[in-house]
Amino acid sequence: MQEPIFSLLDVERTYQLRGRGWRNRTPRRLKALDGVRLDLQRGDTLALVGESGSGKSTLIRLMLGLEPASDGRVLYGQRDLAQLDAAEKKRFAREVAFIYQNARGSMNPRMRIADILAEPIRLHRLCAESAISQRVVALLERVGLPAGLLQRFPGELSGGQIRRVAIARALAAEPQVIMADESVAGLDVSVQAQVLNLLRDLCRESGITLVFITHDLGVASYLCEKIAVLYLGRIVEQGPTDAILDTPRHPYTRALLQAFPRFDMPLKASLSGEIPSPVDLPKGCRFAGRCPQVQAACRETDPALTALEAGRQVACLFPMAAA
Amino acid sequence: MSEVLNLPVAADSQWKRRFVQPLLRQRSAMVGLAIIAVYVFAAVFAPWLATHDPTAQDLMASLQGPSAAHWLGTDSYGQDLYSRLLYGAQLALIIGFASVALGLAVGVAIGLTAGLMGGRTEWVLMRIVDGLLAFPELILAMAFMAVLGLGTENVVYALALSFVGPFARMTRGDVLQVKNQPYIEAARLMGVSTAAIVWRHVLPNVVSPILVQAGMRVSIAILLESGLSFLGIGVVPPTPDWGLMIAEGRAFITMAPWISGVPGVALAILLVALNLLGDGLRDAFDPNTRKDA
Numbered sequence: 001m002q003e004p005i006f007s008l009l010d011v012e013r014t015y016q017l018r019g020r021g022w023r024n025r026t027p028r029r030l031k032a033l034d035g036v037r038l039d040l041q042r043g044d045t046l047a048l049v050g051e052s053g054s055g056k057s058t059l060i061r062l063m064l065g066l067e068p069a070s071d072g073r074v075l076y077g078q079r080d081l082a083q084l085d086a087a088e089k090k091r092f093a094r095e096v097a098f099i100y101q102n103a104r105g106s107m108n109p110r111m112r113i114a115d116i117l118a119e120p121i122r123l124h125r126l127c128a129e130s131a132i133s134q135r136v137v138a139l140l141e142r143v144g145l146p147a148g149l150l151q152r153f154p155g156e157l158s159g160g161q162i163r164r165v166a167i168a169r170a171l172a173a174e175p176q177v178i179m180a181d182e183s184v185a186g187l188d189v190s191v192q193a194q195v196l197n198l199l200r201d202l203c204r205e206s207g208i209t210l211v212f213i214t215h216d217l218g219v220a221s222y223l224c225e226k227i228a229v230l231y232l233g234r235i236v237e238q239g240p241t242d243a244i245l246d247t248p249r250h251p252y253t254r255a256l257l258q259a260f261p262r263f264d265m266p267l268k269a270s271l272s273g274e275i276p277s278p279v280d281l282p283k284g285c286r287f288a289g290r291c292p293q294v295q296a297a298c299r300e301t302d303p304a305l306t307a308l309e310a311g312r313q314v315a316c317l318f319p320m321a322a323a
Numbered sequence: 324m325s326e327v328l329n330l331p332v333a334a335d336s337q338w339k340r341r342f343v344q345p346l347l348r349q350r351s352a353m354v355g356l357a358i359i360a361v362y363v364f365a366a367v368f369a370p371w372l373a374t375h376d377p378t379a380q381d382l383m384a385s386l387q388g389p390s391a392a393h394w395l396g397t398d399s400y401g402q403d404l405y406s407r408l409l410y411g412a413q414l415a416l417i418i419g420f421a422s423v424a425l426g427l428a429v430g431v432a433i434g435l436t437a438g439l440m441g442g443r444t445e446w447v448l449m450r451i452v453d454g455l456l457a458f459p460e461l462i463l464a465m466a467f468m469a470v471l472g473l474g475t476e477n478v479v480y481a482l483a484l485s486f487v488g489p490f491a492r493m494t495r496g497d498v499l500q501v502k503n504q505p506y507i508e509a510a511r512l513m514g515v516s517t518a519a520i521v522w523r524h525v526l527p528n529v530v531s532p533i534l535v536q537a538g539m540r541v542s543i544a545i546l547l548e549s550g551l552s553f554l555g556i557g558v559v560p561p562t563p564d565w566g567l568m569i570a571e572g573r574a575f576i577t578m579a580p581w582i583s584g585v586p587g588v589a590l591a592i593l594l595v596a597l598n599l600l601g602d603g604l605r606d607a608f609d610p611n612t613r614k615d616a
Contacts, residue, residue: 036342093514105506106509120513123514
């Protein structure tokens with residue numbers, strides 16, 4: 001077995017909240033991530049799934065080195081992200097690309113598309129100055145956009161175009177890992193399909209490792225071979241996409257699947273209530289409050305992520321039977 | 324709009340579309356620009372347009388009204404008002420633009436440093452700026468003229484100093500806003516160096532409101548400069564300066580109203596034109612007031 005490209009070793013991320021009022025200054029702690037353990041092999045395509053506030057974005061920001069881990073370690077290859085030296089940082093910046101949820105916001109509104117795409121190429125000196133414009137055109141072509149857009153500004157492009165430009169920019173540095181945050185949320189269904197197909201083809205052709213945040217299980221199943229379901233800062237279930245979608249073992253995963261609209265069955269709200277605040281976590285299983293089959297033991301013991309079968313892990317005391 | 328956008332446009336016409344057309348659409352700004360063009364023309368070609376040496380005194384011809392020899396009359400020393408007016412335009416425009424340029428350079432540097440560094444550096448810099456802003460511009464400039472002494476250069480320095488505060492504060496505010504935009508983080512993530520981020524990503528996004536502000540400040544600078552000279556703490560007489568000319572004519576306002584009147588009217592028209600242009604610039608480029616964005 002090859003060595004993982006990313007490993008997260010019991011990563012935690014806590015934010016200090018100052019108490020309200022001048023008398024109550026005891027700081028409270030918000031646990032956005034609570035002991036996440038994850039291995040990513042080269043060529044993997046992983047979807048991070050969960051509700052808003054489950055810690056998906058925090059997790060990806062930690063993996064990008066944008067925020068430090070409060071506890072635990074994030075390893076890229078063999079090296080701790082927090083201890084990279086300047087040369088390694090530069091290499092990391094080239095090999096790992098991030099596609100923002102807000103694609104338009106992630107581009108300087110005063111720069112033309114041509115300059116936006118040329119920036120990473122020039123930065124990492126990937127080709128001669130004279131060949132840059134050719135490469136930029138090739139990048140646009142690869143994401144299915146005409147070269148006529150080169151002289152435009154980001155504000156002049158449509159939502160689908162700008163996301164494809166964002167993908168083109170991510171590809172410009174010839175990365176080995178691409179991380180994408182909700183890259184298709186809020187797009188037209190047709191445009192969404194274009195962007196998804198593009199990402200899928202890229203992963204298949206170039207063997208790029210993909211980490212994709214989404215709250216849409218359909219998108220996750222189309223694009224990714226593996227799924228990790230997050231709930232309140234912890235992975236509650238992970239494994240191969242097909243297996244998880246066919247036989248969810250964690251009640252939360254099943255609830256998410258039931259909340260997914262389908263033609264042939266009536267939609268019922270399978271999850272009652274909001275995701276609890278990560279400030280004051282309940283004792284025991286963090287899903288106990290909303291779990292349809294909660295038992296007395298769930299309120300006492302916090303279940304750890306344990307392997308059920310090959311490549312599948314669930315954090316539940318009473319995992320649901322494989323149907 | 325969209326049909327225009329779909330045409331493959333060359334880079335230079337893009338520039339036109341972004342910078343020239345919005346300004347052309349501001350009718351009153353164009354009027355202001357035309358008037359300023361006349362002043363600039365008069366200032367640049369003053370040596371050829373003038374009929375007399377602006378500082379040549381001819382006591383025999385003092386306090387004369389407009390005539391064929393002296394088109395706009397003469398002052399109490401017999402200096403030709405028309406020639407003094409032309410050279411005065413030169414001085415006013417030079418002092419106006421130079422002081423704003425200097426104030427802008429220093430103010431933007433302070434604002435950028437404060438906004439980007441944050442922490443203690445920001446605190447110290449902004450308290451200094453607060454100190455500068457505590458004084459009205461004219462008082463601050465007067466205080467500095469009292470320290471530096473009379474002279475054209477010193478007027479520029481004093482005015483520039485009074486502009487540092489507003490520019491610094493404005494730049495810092497915009498930098499704080501831009502600094503947290505995702506594209507700055509995205510650039511950092513791609514490995515762009517800090518200097519390149521400031522130059523390529525921060526500056527272009529804060530520069531247009533600053534330039535608009537600079538355009539408006541030029542008229543304030545000219546007004547302040549004339550005020551300083553009027554009060555006798557600006558340029559040294561007999562330099563042809565409008566404020567100085569107005570002050571000289573004050574004693575003869577009933578006998579020879581043209582001495583104060585000519586530079587006064589010239590100053591008023593220039594200020595109105597500059598304000599028209601400044602407003603037009605703001606309407607065309609300042610994102611906060613842009614209507615069609």
